[in-house]
Amino acid sequence: MYLSRLRLDPMNRQTMRAMAEPKLFHGAIERGFAGERQRTLWRLDRMGSDWYLLVISPEMPDLADAAKQFGFPNDENMCECRDYEPLLNRITNGSRWHFRLVANPVYHTPGNIALGKRGKVIAHATPEHQQNWLKRKSAEHGFCLEDGEFLAVGEQWYRFGKGADKKLVSLLAVTFEGALTVIDRDAFKKMLTEGLGRGKAYGMGMLTIAREREN
Numbered sequence: 001m002y003l004s005r006l007r008l009d010p011m012n013r014q015t016m017r018a019m020a021e022p023k024l025f026h027g028a029i030e031r032g033f034a035g036e037r038q039r040t041l042w043r044l045d046r047m048g049s050d051w052y053l054l055v056i057s058p059e060m061p062d063l064a065d066a067a068k069q070f071g072f073p074n075d076e077n078m079c080e081c082r083d084y085e086p087l088l089n090r091i092t093n094g095s096r097w098h099f100r101l102v103a104n105p106v107y108h109t110p111g112n113i114a115l116g117k118r119g120k121v122i123a124h125a126t127p128e129h130q131q132n133w134l135k136r137k138s139a140e141h142g143f144c145l146e147d148g149e150f151l152a153v154g155e156q157w158y159r160f161g162k163g164a165d166k167k168l169v170s171l172l173a174v175t176f177e178g179a180l181t182v183i184d185r186d187a188f189k190k191m192l193t194e195g196l197g198r199g200k201a202y203g204m205g206m207l208t209i210a211r212e213r214e215n
Helices: 013-020 023-030 064-070 085-089 127-140 185-194
Strands: 002-008 041-047 050-057 079-083 096-103 106-108 121-123 150-162 167-182 206-211
Touching (some): 013 023, 013 064, 023 041, 023 064, 041 096, 041 206, 050 206, 121 167
Antiparallel strands (some): 002 050, 096 167, 096 206, 106 121, 150 167
16 A cells, blocks of 8 residues: 655646645546556545645555646656555554544435435535444544544535536535544454545545654
8 A cells, every 4th residue: 555645736736726626636546556446445634735635545646637736847856655554554452643634424324115216315414424324434433532532613605506407416525633543453444445434536534644752
């Protein structure tokens, strides 16, 4: 597995458009792999005034075209790629990590089978419900969260047309940050490489970790 980081030019018109329509980033990432389609995770990260595109993938991507579209073509260091396996191998049950996640917290309304009506997928709109959603998901993916140790720190709505008929897609991206404890190493590692929740093609589902700082 590899973790790649591309520095973006937020003043570039194509970058601004892709930030509103994340499917454009997804297309550029897919073109960075030769051969069979890759199962990738990606998201946008902001550090101070700088914006980055993060990608986790089984193979090392070629992000040259994405760099030309969205980055700084004259910056030789705008793209980095690192082996992700050393970090994955340091994960143990009971280990504590600082995390950041961009996800699409939703719930399903009941449908009516007799009438052939499907339920709807609705975004959780309040921080309390968003955080409760993540606590429920954590047990499925090998980690646990304690109240007061994590927060929903930001959110953004994406609304764009999809397909030939330009059907409107509405997605809520919520950013979570805090501390977690690993309880099932294998399940947790699988989640780090395969993602959590819906909206992975649109920059959601990637959880990244760093060693929790000691007091």
